[in-house]
Amino acid sequence: MTSNVPGPAPRSSEELLAALDDDQRAVALSLTGPLCVLAGAGTGKTRAITYRIAHGVRTGAYAAPTVLAVTFTARAAGEMRSRLRDLGIPGVQARTFHAAALRQLSYFWPSAIGGGVPRIQEHKAGLVAEAGGRLGLGVDRVAVRDLAAEIEWAKVSLVTAEEYTTRATKEGREGAAGYDLSTVARLLSVYEDVKSERGVIDFEDVLLLMVGILSERDDVAAEVRRQYRHFVVDEYQDVSPLQQRLLDLWLGDRREICVVGDVSQTIYSFTGATPAFLTDFPSRYRDARVVRLVRDYRSTPQVVSLANQVLAKAGRHRSSAAVELVAQRPSGPAARFEAFDDDVAEARGIAARIAALEADGVPRSEIAVLYRTNGQAEALEQALAEAGIGYLVRGGERFFSRREVREAVALLRGAVRSAGDAPMPEVVRDVLAAAGWAPEAPTARGAVRERWESLQSLVALADQLAATRQADMAGLIAELEERAAAQHAPTVEGVTLASLHAAKGLEWDAVFLAGVSEGLLPISLAEGEDAIAEERRLLYVGITRAREHLMISYGRARTVGGRAGRKPSRFLDGIWPREGAAARPRRDRARERALLAEDSPADAELFERLRTWREQVATATGKPAYTVLHDTTLTAIATARPKELRQLGVLRGIGAAKLEAYGPQVLAVIRGEDVVVEAPAD
Structure with missing residues (x-):
């Protein structure tokens, strides 16, 4: 158009x-x-x-x-x-x-084939499930997803059902969803039969046809x-x-x-x-x-240097066509490396750091948290919600599908004829005011704030088009229609949560790379040198999304109180600091005390006394502090202030063993008594 x-x-x-x-x-x-x-x-x-x-x-x-x-x-x-x-x-x-x-297929089909172009099946799930059923395969939702992905690989690789077993073996593929190569080959054939019977084509067929x-x-x-x-x-x-x-x-x-x-x-x-x-x-x-093209205009020298280091360690897997970046921007802050006790603590630490960046003037729309798997998003969403920080999950509801956006565009379209000679941005503000927009953002959080942010992004786009193209209302509507078709959404004020794959092609002032540990990056499913090399490139992509601020982190354990067996990603060997963050989680105690005082009913002074006691126990026993009692457990104690062992034992993170080992001492700390911690006898 x-x-x-x-x-x-x-x-x-x-x-x-x-x-x-x-x-x-x-x-x-x-x-x-x-x-x-x-x-x-x-x-x-x-x-x-x-x-x-x-x-x-x-x-x-x-x-x-x-x-x-x-x-x-x-x-x-x-x-x-x-x-x-x-x-x-x-x-x-x-x-x-x-x-x-x-576009070409639709134009040439009537003369080349005859009739109209078959309907495009947007999702393969139903077709794959039916094909699997015909073969007597027990396919659940996950199996259907994996089989659909394998079908797509075969088609874009120009591999037919007859060739699949040979080609897949050569490529080192092992079938899909637990089914061997011969079974997947049969599924490929039956899948095509199902499509033909339904009179539909899939997206790969558009190119094949x-x-x-x-x-x-x-x-x-x-x-x-x-x-x-x-x-x-x-x-x-x-x-x-x-x-x-x-x-x-x-x-x-x-x-x-x-x-x-x-x-x-x-x-x-x-x-x-x-x-x-x-x-x-x-x-x-x-x-x-x-x-x-080697001059990097996006990122600071600190970010560029880190990206180059990650690639340099690829060894023989680094292609001769790879580019070594040369930073063009002024110097910026050093990249931060943070280790946390677990995924929950990591998410909260990231949220606290985002709040600090926002206080320093970095807009939320210029902040992103990136991760390897979508399953990592839940803890991050929870932490941001608890901190009152708005966010958007890339890959979630599309901007132009939101109800308030559809209604706003309809109102703007209706105002094209009545706009007259009034400046376009002024008309847009008048129209959207009737839809709930106001010059100042609402203090409320949640849906009210999200609605305002959507409308505000339309106002900002109107201002941009008026300044760069002298656009009128008709021009704005044309731009919105084209953006809707391309899903090219205006900037919305909120922290972006996205997988590393979904973040490709995007950039932000501040980027947080979460879960950069063995088993997550590289992911445990990556087998073979080529797969590991691709995981390294994923980290490179993540790093190079950042313009100025970059923080790389991981949680030592998956769950609160879980076994702390994780280590930093092998891709950061020789890069992750040996001291500080790598040796133990960094603590910004002044900030934590402030957060406790503002956002939690916990007694901040008691929390500090408990942490001092915990460090004494850790030193005396030679254990990491987090294995004694986790920060979240100390917070729970400082909030509940239990007076008896029975009350202490019901708190999160206090099991029978910890109650027996530390219960009396914890109660003494709560009462304000001096506790003498001694090393265990030989």
């Missing part, structure tokens, strides 16, 4: 090129022939390729409608189109592989190639064999292609993505120009 948002005055090619560094300018000036851009994290790759397209259009080397820029997310495609419009270059097609293929049409119909291939003459492929390290096959058919025998990627951010191998197409590009195109 073409936006009718008025663009700024066109920039000259000289102005465009002057805004780039030397390496980015080399990209922008390479307008013809094969070009491979090896772009490190934060090096401005999107800027380089959008300016390259703009420069090509401005000089007449390209006609905007003949350029197809392929991205891996609808959000990235929307952002690229928005940037090009800001440069005064509308009309360039920026789409995902699937969106571009579906377009590949088939382009391969068999020379006239269709010729028409596509007349339309698109210049190709740009972003995140090329994540291309699958199926996507590469489609790209080859789009190109034909032409060589007008620019690929951009970073082998160090290859984190989707399990889905069939492979960096081989990126690393082999200069071999496939002997005269290809290769440009490296």
Whole structure:
């Protein structure tokens, strides 16, 4: 869809090129022939390729409608189109592989196949369950999920049911959901039968069908190639064999292609993505120009140094195509390394640190907490809720699906005709005031605050469009419609919680990497050197999301009072400090006392006396302090102030053994008596 948002005055090619560094300018000036851009994290790759397209259009080397820029997310495609419009270059097609293929499939299907395009089945679960049932397999929800993922891998890897057993063996795959390779192969075949009987296709079929049409119909291939003459492929390290096959058919025998990627951010191998197409590009195109973008404009030298160290320790698993980043920003704070007693303590420690950053002026929307598995989010959500810190779970309800957003957009659409000559931001404020927006944020938390934040993000977007594009109400509505289609949500004020995979392509001022321990990163399921190497790259991706503040942490135990057997991730060997955080959890006692005084009914003075006693016991017995009594148990004691052993024994974290060993001493501390702790006799 073409936006009718008025663009700024066109920039000259000289102005465009002057805004780039030397390496980015080399990209922008390479307008013809094969070009491979090896772009490190934060090096401005999107800027380089959008300016390259703009420069090509401005000089007449390209006609905007003949350029197809392929991205891996609808959000990235929307952002690229928005940037090009800001440069005064509308009309360039920026789409995902699937969106571009579906557009072509819908256009050519009536003439190439006949009739209408079959309905796309958005979710495979029902189809997989039925196929499993026909084979007599007992498939539960988890098994269906794993089998669906294996089907997707086979299809994007161009592996048929007949070839599956041989190819999967070669790739070191072990089937899925506990079923062997031959069973999965049979399931693949039956799955296709179920689809055919229902008259539906899946998302992978969109690409497969377009590949088939382009391969068999020379006239269709010729028409596509007349339309698109210049190709740009972003995140090329994540291309699958199926996507590469489609790209080859789009190109034909032409060589007008620019690929951009970073082998160090290859984190989707399990889905069939492979960096081989990126690393082999200069071999496939002997005269290809290769440009490296190494200047990191995103992160401080401290963050960049840590990222480089993590990659450097990859040894022989580090690709020669990997980029070593060179920091361009001024120096910032050192990365923090924190060890906590358990996951609950870690989550609370992160929440406390977020509160401190917010007090120092870092907006919540510029803070993210990243983790390896979605199961880690629960403790973090609870800790943030307890601290009164708003958050958003990336991958949760989509912004444009929220009720208040849908209602607000409807109201704004209705105001287009009646807006007159009034400034667009003023009209937006008047309209949204009727929907509950106010200039000042509400003091209430929860749903009331979340609703206001959604509406406020629309107000902020209106201000931005008015400033950058002089947009009117019609332009705002067009932008909102395009963003809704691409799920390119405006910024919402709240801490982001996301998995490391979901965080790729994003960045924040402050990033917390939670659970960076053996068993979580690398995850215990990662087997073999290649899988471990990919887990290292996940950590690299997480680190490079941070612009300035970075904290890496883990909990020694999973549960409160659990066995403290965890260790820092092997990827941080030689990096994690030997003293301080690695030896024992760091304590900001002044902050903890303040938190106790403000947010808890616990007696802060008693809490400190109990902790002093616990340290004496730990020293005398040679045990870590947290194995005596956990902080949460000390807080419970300082809150309840039990007077008898019976009352003490019912508190969380006090079992029979601890009651017998420490009960009398704890009661004495509560009474304010001096307690003499002696080392146990030999």
